[in-house]
Amino acid sequence: MSEKWVPEIVTPLKQDIVQVPKVIAQASGIRIFGKKIKSIIFTTDIAIIRNTDANAVIAVYPFTPHPAITKSIIEAADIPVFSGVGGGLTQGQRSAYMSLFAEAQGSIGVVLNGPTPIETVEMVCEVVDIPVVSTVTSVHTPIDEKIAAGVTMINISAGKDTADTVKFFRKKYPELPIIATGGPTDTSILETIEAGANAITYTPPSNGELFSHKMNKYRNLEKKSDI
Numbered sequence: 001m002s003e004k005w006v007p008e009i010v011t012p013l014k015q016d017i018v019q020v021p022k023v024i025a026q027a028s029g030i031r032i033f034g035k036k037i038k039s040i041i042f043t044t045d046i047a048i049i050r051n052t053d054a055n056a057v058i059a060v061y062p063f064t065p066h067p068a069i070t071k072s073i074i075e076a077a078d079i080p081v082f083s084g085v086g087g088g089l090t091q092g093q094r095s096a097y098m099s100l101f102a103e104a105q106g107s108i109g110v111v112l113n114g115p116t117p118i119e120t121v122e123m124v125c126e127v128v129d130i131p132v133v134s135t136v137t138s139v140h141t142p143i144d145e146k147i148a149a150g151v152t153m154i155n156i157s158a159g160k161d162t163a164d165t166v167k168f169f170r171k172k173y174p175e176l177p178i179i180a181t182g183g184p185t186d187t188s189i190l191e192t193i194e195a196g197a198n199a200i201t202y203t204p205p206s207n208g209e210l211f212s213h214k215m216n217k218y219r220n221l222e223k224k225s226d227i
Contacts, residue, residue, distance in 0.1 A: 014051075016051070017051045017052055017053055018041070018048050018051060018052040018053075018054075018204045018205070018210070019052070019053050020039040020041065020052070020053060020054045020200075020202045021182070021186055021189055021202065023186040023189050023190055023193075024038055024039045024182065024189060024193075024200045024202065025038060025039075026190065026193055027039075027193045027197060027198060027199055027200055028198050029055075029198060029199060030153070030177045030179070030198045030199050032080070032108055032109065032131060033108065035055075035080060035108070036055070037055040037056045037080065037199050038055055038198075038199050038200065039053075039054045039055045039056070039199070039200060039202060040054060040055065040056045040057065040058045040082070040179060040199055040200065040201045040202070041054035041056070041057050041058070041201070041202055041203075041204055042057075042058050042060075042181075042201045042202065042203045042204075043057065043059075043203070043204055044059050044060075044061050044069070044073060045206075045207050046072060046073060046076035046077075047207060048204055048207065048210075049073065049076055049077050049079075050076055050077070050078065052079075052204070054079065054202065055079060055080070055199075056079050056080040056081065056082060056108065057073065057077055057079060057080070057081045057082065058082045058084075058111060058155070058179075058201055059073045059081055059082065059083055059084060060082075060083075060084030060111050060113075060135075061084060064086070064089060064090050065083075065084055065085050065086045065090055065094075065095075065098045067098070067101050070083050070098070070101060070102050070105060070107070071101075071105055074102075074105045074106050074107060075105075080107075080108035080109075081106070081107050081108060082107065082108060082109045082110070082111050082133060083098075083102035083107040083109075083110055083111065084110075084111045084113075085098040085099045085102060085110045085111065085112060085124065086098060086112070086113065086116075086120075087112035087113035087114075087115060087116025087117075087120060087121075087135075088113040088114075088115045088116070091116065091117060091119075091120045092119070092120055092123065093123065095112070095116070095120050095123065095124055096120075096123040096124050096126075096127050098110075099124045099127060099128045099132075100127050100128065102128075102130075103128045103129065103130050107130060108130060108131070109130050109131035109132070109133050109153070110124065110128060110130065110131075110132055110133065111133045111134075111135060111155060112124065112132065112133065112134050112135065112151075113135050114134070114135045114136060114137045114141055116134065116146075118145050118146065118149060121134070121145075121146045121149045121150070121151060122149045122150070124150075125149050125150025125151065126150075131152045131153050131177075132150060132151050132152055132153075133151070133152075133153045133154065133155050133179065134146045134147075134151040134153075134154050134155070135154070135155045135156075135157060136154045136155065136156045136157070136158070136165065136169065137156075137157060137158055138158050138161065138165060139158075139161075139164070139165050139168045139169075143169075147173070147176070152177065153176070153177040153178070153179060154169065154176060154177075154178055154179070155179040155180070155201070156169065156178060156179065156180040156181070156197070157180070157181045157201075158181075160183075162180055162181050162182075162183065162192055163180075163188070163191045163192045163194075163195040164195070165180075166178060166180050166192055166195040166196050166197050167195040167196060169196075170195065170196025171196075177198050177199075178196060178197050178198050178199075179197065179198070179199045179200070179201060180192050180195075180197035180199075180200060180201065181200070181201050181203075182197075182200040182201065182202060
């Protein structure tokens with residue numbers, strides 16, 4: 001069956017956006033509250049979040065979660081946001097409070113780090129009515145108890161072993177929604193999808209890298225105007 005033609009509309013001011021790899025469209029997607037999500041951009045840069053064609057954002061960062069950060073990202077985004085709420089250094093009631101705040105502000109889900117103790121997982125699952133996502137870093141990550149406590153999705157980030165880790169957990173949990181990093185190439189993304197990932201996270205170029213490309217473009221235009 002031939003691929004259907006999809007009309008596309010852009011404007012002069014909205015033509016420069018961060019596009020996720022098209023191969024991600026081959027993922028099955030995860031339908032959350034009626035929204036099908038296949039591509040998830042991994043960034044906390046609100047300028048990028050505001051200018052991407054990804055279906056959602058996963059906003060986790062290597063600092064203690066703070067309500068001001070969560071609020072700023074959700075207000076800037078025009079797509080669903082999965083908000084990081086700790087689980088490593090930040091645990092217990094603070095993670096539960098952060099989860100409540102994230103839900104109240106409009107997060108579509110909350111993300112707990114891999115080391116999150118089961119007690120914190122239980123506290124978070126008891127207080128929110130949105131998906132609780134548990135991060136998985138290898139086949140050795142213990143998730144059985146966390147799923148029993150209420151975790152509804154896993155986010156696999158296992159570096160070069162991601163596809164194999166996806167395959168391991170897909171065999172163990174045939175119907176568990178799985179988000180996973182896809183890697184840097186279309187081939188690695190497709191391998192992760194074929195291993196069983198339902199949605200793919202994509203790490204975009206940094207704001208500095210994107211601006212560097214634009215500055216080179218401006219310089220070339222200036223050179224042409226001098227000829």
